[in-house]
Amino acid sequence: MEDVTLFHVKWRKPIDDETRQISYKTTETQTTETSKKDVECTADFQVNKEIQTDSMEDMGQGEGRKDVRISKEVLNHIYDFIRDDSKVNYDRLLEFHKFDKVSLETVQKYHVETRNENIILMISNSARKTLILFGGLSHETFCSHQARALLCSSAVSTSLPLPVCAISAVFYSSTQFLLGDISGNISMCTMDKVLFQGKVTDGAVTSLELSRHGLLSGSDDGNIILWEIENAGLEKITGVRLTVSDLSRKIRKSSTSNKPVAVVSMQISGDEVCVATETGGLYILTLPTLDSKPLSQTATSINKILFETPFIAVVYHTSNAAVFNTEGLVDEIPFVAALAVRCGPYFIFSNHTRLVIWSINTKSTVIDETLPCHSICSLSNDTLQVLDADFNLVSNFLNDKV
Structure with missing residues (x-):
């Protein structure tokens, strides 16, 4: 299981279609840190670090592709939660x-x-x-x-x-x-x-x-x-x-x-x-x-x-x-x-x-x-x-x- 942090989300409520399924295609970004350092240092000490970013997007049927299917009922629940995020629904907590x-x-x-x-x-x-x-x-x-x-x-x-x-x-x-x-x-x-x-x-x-x-x-x-x-x-x-x-x-x-x-x-x-x-x-x-x-x-x-x-x-x-x-x-x-x-x-x-x-x-x-x-x-x-x-x-x- 991997933890993911979402910094910004834009959401549109799906069209009310009982047969509609939504499929998501994911893009993965891998960041690899590479470092290069002189073997013999002079008086002016230098350390050079380079960051290499490789973008991998698998458009085919390879291992990099992940399909996620979310039912209409789950999408409606998520939409209702986002719509009501400005208030706390105390009625749901009253049962406890x-x-x-x-x-x-x-x-x-x-x-x-x-x-x-x-x-x-x-x-x-x-x-x-x-x-x-x-x-x-x-x-x-x-x-x-x-x-x-x-x-x-x-x-x-x-x-x-x-x-x-x-x-x-x-x-x-x-x-x-x-x-x-x-x-x-x-x-x-x-x-x-x-x-x-x-x-x-x-x-x-x-x-x-x-x-x-x-x-x-x-x-x-x-x-x-x-x-x-x-x-x-x-x-x-x-x-x-x-x-x-x-x-x-x-x-x-x-x-x-x-x-x-x-x-x-x-x-x-x-x-x-x-x-x-x-x-x-x-x-x-x-x-x-x-x-x-x-x-x-x-x-x-x-x-x-x-x-x-x-x-x-x-x-x-x-x-x-x-x-x-x-x-x-x-x-x-x-x-x-x-x-x-x-x-x-x-x-x-x-x-x-x-x-x-x-x-x-x-x-x-x-x-x-x-x-x-x-x-x-x-x-x-x-x-x-x-x-x-x-x-x-x-x-x-x-x-x-x-």
């Missing part, structure tokens, strides 16, 4: 980085003092602080629950009483968080006080998401608003209102109704946000313009969604959870989930007694085990936090195993 085994490894555990309260929501941030919202699960015309927010870490826990139940939340910094409540208010809070509060809708603020463009809020009156966060409050940037006429034809009964549809869940992935409505409508909105595109779905009541483009995990109230992409159903989770969270490249589901972890990379379930818990949230892209049956906050590292 897919893992079908994941284990949960406990890295931290501490107890949280709670009363006999309903947990509405639990979220965490990168500073390893966890916010738990307590309150009522159902409301009529007013709220009479003893609502509060509990901000806790392994060292200390602080309880913040709330006038009404907060049902949505997002961390703004390691010590500041935003709450959306059933009265239509958005509040900025710290560990011990409320920094500001503003009424943004007549309904309930059901969803809050933080993006690089600002704070995105969704409410049960169909309004989705992008806000700029200022020291003294919120400044509206833009907004849209979803109505019945925006729904897919499979769901809506009328094409002209301006009746709003309630937003129940949102999640951002890059510069896109997936929005779910209570009647089963799904939308993809582009940030920061909030241009919307409806997705075709069935009229099934939605509890929560997870979004990591191009995958959408939908948690229904009475049906098995499922994962979709733009082409349709990808996989079905074999139970009716009550909790769901996105944790890095995983969608995680729970019905309070069973935990299922679905991998975005392998498009399959990688963990399905019994795990009693009150709530779950994502501590980081590779750490799942669980509030277990004994009210211990347990941080679990998602360990990939080849």
